[in-house]
Amino acid sequence: MADGGSSGASYRWQSTFLDGSAGAAQVAPSADNNKGPILEVLRRRLPALGAGGRVLEVASGTGQHVAHFAAALPGLEWTPSDATPELFPSIAAHTAAAGATNVARPVVLDATWPPEQWRRALQEGSGAEAVFNAVVVANLTHISPWRATLGLLGGAAAVLAPGGRLAIYGPFKLRGAFTTASNRAFHERLLASNPEWGYRDTADIEEAASRQGLALVAVEDMPANNHYLWFEKGSNAAPAAANV
Numbered sequence: 001m002a003d004g005g006s007s008g009a010s011y012r013w014q015s016t017f018l019d020g021s022a023g024a025a026q027v028a029p030s031a032d033n034n035k036g037p038i039l040e041v042l043r044r045r046l047p048a049l050g051a052g053g054r055v056l057e058v059a060s061g062t063g064q065h066v067a068h069f070a071a072a073l074p075g076l077e078w079t080p081s082d083a084t085p086e087l088f089p090s091i092a093a094h095t096a097a098a099g100a101t102n103v104a105r106p107v108v109l110d111a112t113w114p115p116e117q118w119r120r121a122l123q124e125g126s127g128a129e130a131v132f133n134a135v136v137v138a139n140l141t142h143i144s145p146w147r148a149t150l151g152l153l154g155g156a157a158a159v160l161a162p163g164g165r166l167a168i169y170g171p172f173k174l175r176g177a178f179t180t181a182s183n184r185a186f187h188e189r190l191l192a193s194n195p196e197w198g199y200r201d202t203a204d205i206e207e208a209a210s211r212q213g214l215a216l217v218a219v220e221d222m223p224a225n226n227h228y229l230w231f232e233k234g235s236n237a238a239p240a241a242a243n244v
């Protein structure tokens with residue numbers, strides 16, 4: 001499938017992994033499997049940001065995650081987003097089914113955009129200042145070009161309040177090494193389907209993040225050989241630099 005959108009990101013994921021529709025609510029089986037373990041980490045790490053904190057989710061996909069997290073953590077305000085609005089009705093349907101009232105309208109946000117475009121899109125899309133206490137994302141970095149990860153780091157640094165957290169969930173190479181043979185095989189399959197995709201190395205992400213004033217503060221082991229990378233924006237961090 002040809003690349004879609006200005007980022008050149010391919011959105012084949014949507015037709016490949018979704019389980020069909022039950023009304024507007026699309027279901028990705030993987031999101032149902034990992035939303036519980038991810039929530040357990042969010043429960044430990046997000047409340048430290050304080051009640052009323054604002055959380056931006058990048059690459060929300062079906063909305064299964066944001067609906068689940070928002071219902072479980074009602075003290076936080078959640079803003080879903082994705083590069084394409086195709087699944088926004090699904091986000092709304094999952095949010096309604098979960099009974100979550102703390103989820104804002106989804107915003108079209110392409111991670112590859114430069115920081116000023118992140119700010120503009122979030123301000124215009126949500127009608128509120130583009131300042132968040134946390135930015136969370138799952139399963140984006142391995143199925144998008146490296147520039148999407150760079151854009152994510154630059155954009156998150158631009159919209160996070162000082163002390164805010166960026167949390168990136170997914171499969172990674174850990175400091176140059178695949179954690180399992182099956183992870184290496186999956187990486188090879190991703191590359192075969194799109195040479196710009198594939199597992200990112202945590203060392204590369206850490207280095208690029210530090211250039212944006214984001215310090216790696218934790219790496220959580222997650223089920224099925226996934227990891228959760230947590231970054232913190234320094235209190236004295238300079239405004240985000242342009243993406244490089």
Ligand SMILES: C[S@@+](CC[C@H](N)C(=O)[O-])C[C@H]1O[C@@H](n2cnc3c(N)ncnc32)[C@H](O)[C@@H]1O
Binds near residue numbers: 058059082109144
């Ligand atoms: C595998 S799905 C993950 C969805 C959800 N986060 C989850 O874990 O179930 C990848 C999502 O990333 C979105 N996406 C791809 N490239 C993107 C980009 N450059 N910026 C923002 N979202 C992007 C796709 O539209 C899709 O919804």
